[in-house]
Amino acid sequence: MQTILDDLERRRAAARLGGGQKRIDAQHAKGRLTARERLDVLLDEGSFEELDMFVEHNCTDFGMDAQHIPGDGVVTGSGTINGRLVFVFSQDFTVFGGSLSERHAQKICKIMDMALKVGAPVIGLNDSGGARIQEGVASLGGYAEVFQRNVLASGVVPQLSLIMGPCAGGAVYSPAMTDFIFMVKDSSYMFVTGPDVVKTVTNEVVTQEELGGAVTHTTRSGVADVAFDNDIEALLAARDFFDFLPLSNQTGVPVRPTEDAWDRIEPSLDTLIPDSAAKPYDMHELIAKVVDEGDFFETQPGHAANIITGFGRIEGRTVGIVANQPLVLAGVLDINSARKAGRFVRFCDAFEIPIVTFVDVPGFLPGTAQEYGGIIKHGAKLLFAYAEATVPKITVITRKAYGGAYDVMASKHLRGDFNYAWPTAEIAVMGAKGAVEIIFRGKTPEEIAERTAEYEARFANPFVAASKGFIDEVIMPHSTRRRIALALRKLRNKHLENPWKKHDNIPL
Numbered sequence: 070m071q072t073i074l075d076d077l078e079r080r081r082a083a084a085r086l087g088g089g090q091k092r093i094d095a096q097h098a099k100g101r102l103t104a105r106e107r108l109d110v111l112l113d114e115g116s117f118e119e120l121d122m123f124v125e126h127n128c129t130d131f132g133m134d135a136q137h138i139p140g141d142g143v144v145t146g147s148g149t150i151n152g153r154l155v156f157v158f159s160q161d162f163t164v165f166g167g168s169l170s171e172r173h174a175q176k177i178c179k180i181m182d183m184a185l186k187v188g189a190p191v192i193g194l195n196d197s198g199g200a201r202i203q204e205g206v207a208s209l210g211g212y213a214e215v216f217q218r219n220v221l222a223s224g225v226v227p228q229l230s231l232i233m234g235p236c237a238g239g240a241v242y243s244p245a246m247t248d249f250i251f252m253v254k255d256s257s258y259m260f261v262t263g264p265d266v267v268k269t270v271t272n273e274v275v276t277q278e279e280l281g282g283a284v285t286h287t288t289r290s291g292v293a294d295v296a297f298d299n300d301i302e303a304l305l306a307a308r309d310f311f312d313f314l315p316l317s318n319q320t321g322v323p324v325r326p327t328e329d330a331w332d333r334i335e336p337s338l339d340t341l342i343p344d345s346a347a348k349p350y351d352m353h354e355l356i357a358k359v360v361d362e363g364d365f366f367e368t369q370p371g372h373a374a375n376i377i378t379g380f381g382r383i384e385g386r387t388v389g390i391v392a393n394q395p396l397v398l399a400g401v402l403d404i405n406s407a408r409k410a411g412r413f414v415r416f417c418d419a420f421e422i423p424i425v426t427f428v429d430v431p432g433f434l435p436g437t438a439q440e441y442g443g444i445i446k447h448g449a450k451l452l453f454a455y456a457e458a459t460v461p462k463i464t465v466i467t468r469k470a471y472g473g474a475y476d477v478m479a480s481k482h483l484r485g486d487f488n489y490a491w492p493t494a495e496i497a498v499m500g501a502k503g504a505v506e507i508i509f510r511g512k513t514p515e516e517i518a519e520r521t522a523e524y525e526a527r528f529a530n531p532f533v534a535a536s537k538g539f540i541d542e543v544i545m546p547h548s549t550r551r552r553i554a555l556a557l558r559k560l561r562n563k564h565l566e567n568p569w570k571k572h573d574n575i576p577l
């Protein structure tokens with residue numbers, strides 16, 4: 070019997086060694102952890118339960134029948150993060166470059182199927198040379214099986230991708246269909262075609278990092294959410310992030326005990342808005358003062374920073390926060406910010422996470438770049454997302470809410486549940502000067518100034534909107550957290566359903 074047990078241990082040890090010490094050393098030399106070391110950081114100590122450790126590929130071409138490594142380049146299973154169940158896969162670059170074979174794909178599919186069955190999130194750690202070249206179409210089929218499951222799981226269980234090495238070709242589309250993507254700076258990249266193909270086809274010369282590195286995707290393209298300096302930082306952040314997420318669309322948000330009083334008053338908020346309407350202020354300050362212990366996990370901080378999205382907690386329960394940022398482009402809505410916030414709102418709605426919206430928006434960004442780029446369709450994404458969302462929606466207008474952007478930002482008309490305004494709010498079709506220049510075109514500068522003052526007196530306040538019931542209450546800035554907490558309590562049993570449909574037709 071002992072020999073049988075010893076044999077199992079020997080097999081396990083061989084599997085844990087992946088592609089061997091030399092390749093592990095090479096992985097470390099690149100500043101990267103191995104697949105298993107990453108899982109050790111991501112999951113609670115001792116919680117990882119591995120599946121399919123002895124799965125091997127079934128390829129016989131190109132000498133592959135002579136090379137079998139147990140596990141076939143991906144470590145899969147489940148574990149816990151701060152006690153909550155999660156299914157994981159971690160690609161092992163030391164085994165055939167982490168490339169995806171048919172069996173490798175089957176392992177990923179198995180844990181995805183299980184996650185869907187029991188209602189738990191999936192976190193994928195991606196580090197792979199792409200399709201297993203020796204396997205050809207079998208590997209492509211494997212990818213498509215994963216893609217199909219990404220889609221079926223979307224909106225049912227949260228899916229998070231960490232890109233910790235190469236991710237190229239069609240392989241990028243699995244992470245792209247997950248809810249959030251974290252990347253590691255200088256060691257991960259994502260692109261559909263690499264620099265060599267780009268050079269051949271378009272004659273552009275570009276490095277891997279410039280084309281698809283973490284900075285590129287978390288600033289320019291917006292494909293990824295957050296960039297981290299190294300593997301450890303990314304994995305620890307993933308643990309923090311996971312704590313905000315529901316396990317599935319059936320569980321509701323997690324609750325974490327907090328010492329932060331629900332009715333905490335913040336007198337400093339009474340002076341947050343500058344005296345001049347043209348002066349910016351940092352919306353992060355309001356968010357930090359409203360959420361429990363100032364703990365806010367921002368998604369896409371480097372992309373479309375004119376809108377802020379991310380998760381915080383009120384009374385220990387997760388809320389999604391969307392806020393215009395007056396510090397960047399005066400908080401205007403444009404193509405990127407509408408796409409960014411629209412996708413975030415839809416995530417929250419799919420997973421029953423209440424949405425708190427802070428509004429200070431001067432309107433949509435004018436210009437040919439925006440119009441030719443399709444601001445009409447892209448802006449409509451955010452409008453559509455807010456309008457279809459049935460989760461609790463609480464809106465606080467701090468200053469400007471002009472034009473169509475007023476409507477878009479979770480207004481009463483889009484079924485906002487509690488719509489508050491600070492006394493500093495200005496709710497109008499546009500700013501006073503612009504409005505007067507249109508309706509009093511050709512008048513003298515004195516008359517324009519007079520009419521501007523008149524328009525400001527009429528609309529540069531929240532009371533016209535409040536008199537119509539579009540604003541439920543004008544609140545003191547210092548009591549914002551208390552008001553939001555009370556509103557969320559009232560909405561805890563909110564039930565609202567949209568008409569039956571197969572699915573909607575959001576302007577993609």
Ligand code: HXC
Binds near residue numbers: 166200
């Ligand atoms: C099989 C692969 C592999 C692959 C790497 N390896 N990629 N084996 N299939 N796709 C193996 C290498 O042979 C090598 O084996 C080991 O992994 C490490 O690779 P290196 O090249 O030594 O590492 P490095 O220099 O760090 O370069 C990494 C790399 C490069 C940039 C990823 O390996 C590379 O370009 N690989 C091919 C990428 C590719 O074209 N993939 C197909 C994309 S198309 P040894 O034994 O020497 O250690 C695709 C389609 C998906 O993925 C479609 C989905 C719909």
